[in-house]
Amino acid sequence: MLKVLAIDDEPEIVSFVTSWVSRRKHHADGETDAMRTLHRVRQSSYDLVLVDLLMPKANGMSLISRIKEISPNTTVVVVSGIVDQRIAVLATDEGSEMCLCKPVDGADLDRILQFVEGRKKPVSHKD
Numbered sequence: 001m002l003k004v005l006a007i008d009d010e011p012e013i014v015s016f017v018t019s020w021v022s023r024r025k026h027h028a029d030g031e032t033d034a035m036r037t038l039h040r041v042r043q044s045s046y047d048l049v050l051v052d053l054l055m056p057k058a059n060g061m062s063l064i065s066r067i068k069e070i071s072p073n074t075t076v077v078v079v080s081g082i083v084d085q086r087i088a089v090l091a092t093d094e095g096s097e098m099c100l101c102k103p104v105d106g107a108d109l110d111r112i113l114q115f116v117e118g119r120k121k122p123v124s125h126k127d
Contacts, residue, residue, distance in 0.1 A: 002026040002116055003045065007037050007063070008052040008079070013102070017050060017079075020109050034058030041070050048116045051096070053080040053087070061094050068095035075116045079104050 004026055006017035014030035021028035029044070031037050034055045041049065049067055053060030064076050078091045078099040091099050097115075100108055 002047040002113060004028045004048045004050070004113075005037070005040060005044075005046045006030045006050045007034060007055075008032065008050075009034070009055040010052075013052070013079075013104075017104070017109065020106050021113070024110070024113060026113065034060075034063055037063060038066055038070065041067050041074070045071065046074050048075045048077065048112065050077050050079050050112075053078055053091070054082065061090060064091060064094040064096050075119070077112055 002021075004018075004021045006014050006021075006028065007030075008014050008017075009032055011032050014032055018028040018030040029040065029046075031040060035057060037058075051060055051064055051067070060078065060080070064078070067074060067076055076096045078087075078096045079102060080087070080099070081102040087099065098112075100112075
């Protein structure tokens with residue numbers, strides 16, 4: 001079972017992702033406030049974090065690098081309405097494993113879950 005965190009300022013996206021992941025028998029948490037995200041990542045070991053790039057009060061790119069600093073073995077995937085080659089390269093440089101364009105569907109999420117299950121390592125936090 002994977003532990004997944006979905007971060008997006010749109011509650012309906014968080015709800016869709018967490019519901020889909022839960023139906024696949026994984027643990028899913030959601031967060032609409034990017035500022036609370038780092039607290040969650042510090043408190044809990046996530047195998048996968050799905051991050052929106054454009055959120056109020058937060059820079060998704062810096063959020064990616066902070067998540068990876070706290071939990072280097074966590075897989076981070078960008079889910080955004082604005083993904084082009086330049087953004088994908090920048091997100092990868094910050095520590096994202098891949099980028100998906102919104103709207104994300106169940107098939108996209110299933111592929112990501114399979115990818116993470118196939119490479120799952122123990123998640124550790126840097127002190």
